[in-house]
Amino acid sequence: MASNLASSDKPISESSSRCLTECLSTAHNFEIIRFSLLEGMGAGKFISSSKFRVGGYDWKIRIYPDGWKEEDKAAYMSVFLCFCSRPARDAKVKFTLSLLAKDGKVRSVHSTTHTFQETGQQKEGNYWGWREFIEKPKLQELLSVNDDCFTIRCVLTVIKEPHTEDVSTVVVPVPESNLHAHFANMLKDGKGVDVKFSVGGQLFSAHRCVLAARSPVFKAKLYGQMKETTMKCVKIDDMEPSVFKALLHFIYTDSLPSKNRDVDENTALQHQLVAADRYGLDRLKAMCEGKLCQSIDVQTVAITLALAEQHNSVQLKNACLGYLCLQDVLRVVKETDGFKHLITSCPWIMMDILEKVGPPSRV
Template identity: 55%
Template sequence: MANNSTSAPKHGQYLSKTTSRCVAGSVAAMDDFVVTSFSLIEGMGTGKFVSSATFTVGGRDWNIKLYPDGIYTEHKGCASVLLYFLKGAAGARVKFSLELCLVDKSVQVATGRGWFKFIKKSELQELLPPKDDSFTIKCVLTVMDDPHTQDVSTSTVIVPQSKLHQDLSHMLKTGEGADVTFSVGAQLFPAHKCMLAARSTVFKAEFFGAMKERDDQCIKIDDMEPTIFEALLYFVYTGSLPDDCDADGSNVAMQHLLVAADRYGLDRLRMMCEAKLCQDIDAQTVATTLVLAEQHHCTQLKDACLGFIASRNMLGVVMKTDGFKHLITSCPLVMKEILYKVAAAGSE
């Protein structure tokens, strides 16, 4: 009988088995670069740029540079947009896309590291609204680390990501175990006293302290829209904002949510709203946003509003808005700060 080379091992012999796998990881993130008043930076000159803030993806720092008059002379008449690697570990592969958005509508997309001729300025001017020539450059960046071999025998336990926020969100949505109900407008919101008290000192005092309600199981909330209170509850349970919190693209919802956060002592939520409002300042709403910042002691938001108003040729536009009339009536002392800021900007 012929010998078989794949026959079983002889008596006394043992087979050993090892397993390894190739692991290729990646990290993806999105950064929005909001450009306000493009007409004020147009004409800077070829090679001149404005830069986004530095953002970190995959342990590496990046930023986006917009060249309003093109990066080189041959690109005159076009705006250039490019991604720049600043610092961090080398050797990573990058997938990258840029997207120019006007009123939440994509009008131009670039791949690679950006485009020297991202968009013609004549086309951009036609697309921009006449009263607010602002737009957003969306950067979607994926950083892929070099693949490496991993010995499976030394790493066999894969720990899943925490689902705590999902579980708490489900508990809020179903109302299971709720021991208090809030009446806001025409809507009812069941909730859990212990959860609210753990997250807010105001709720804690209301339920368990000197401000404790009698034994009411239903508490009426005045002067607040149901959608705003719903977003506030969602933050209390999850630490984040619902996806549709600012679906209309305006900053009105963020303004109301900031007021609600301040009312219930939710400092992180208040700062999240403040950061969002800093990114969405425009000529039509900057005055009302400044009033809000002054009344709720939002220092960074106030500085951002003053800086926007003091920028070139902006004060006259803002003064024509209804919000500016409200500003003069509500916070007359802020006018002194505006004038000082405008004077300081003019002397630079």
């Protein structure tokens, strides 16, 4: 008895499996214009859409204006889905055929599931659908208020063969990438640093190989023929320490630094864009450019436009010019200090403004 209890207390081994059925879907719209000219072509005669591909097979929509059979001629329009490929195996599909008016509203809809079977010598003509898709009187009523046109929309899903798999061999939880966190910690703890930068009286430590991998300018400075290749401390002129710190943050983490409440975000982005352009960091430049495009206003547009012109930021320039085209904006912007800086630093930009805003007399 004791032996039986001990045996029952042992853990039971488990395994799992699951059945997956994959499917591929698409929609095709077949527009019919001047349908009345198609009537009278005869029962069994059809028009076809262009081919569309789903699940490795080709398909068409067939419309029989005078019906599929002679007895349908005066009563119905017939619509079918046509299978146009030679299948390697049966093709199971779920499809819906809808008749849409010009306003997009559905006036007739039919759905079904069907298997197009392998037939050896497959020829175009393996089709499935509805002989009585819509009654002719209802269709004529629609055409009379719809400019003699309509659209047949097919939403088609190809259902693949189900397969069973062992869950234990495929379900492996993969953690989120934390590469950026590792690099951020490497910059923060200072282990392995081999170069220092003096920026505005502050010192910053970094790893030559990381800087060179991320920036072609740093690569040339630190591993090229420049004197910085042998220097233990490199001096950076014309840059604020906070900007260089943000630059290092991006180089190590591929992201912008967190917002600093003590610093105007727009000004910080402008300085970071200049630094990104200086060191060939195209992704950082584009990120700054995108954020600056979203923060253009009367007080910032002139300075931002000058910045965009000086650093070849085409999208930012176009955004600024577009903002200046708004009613009465230019008149107000002309009174700002930023505008005075703009016409002093980039006088040629006035031609672009005039082309966008209006004749010279308005400026």
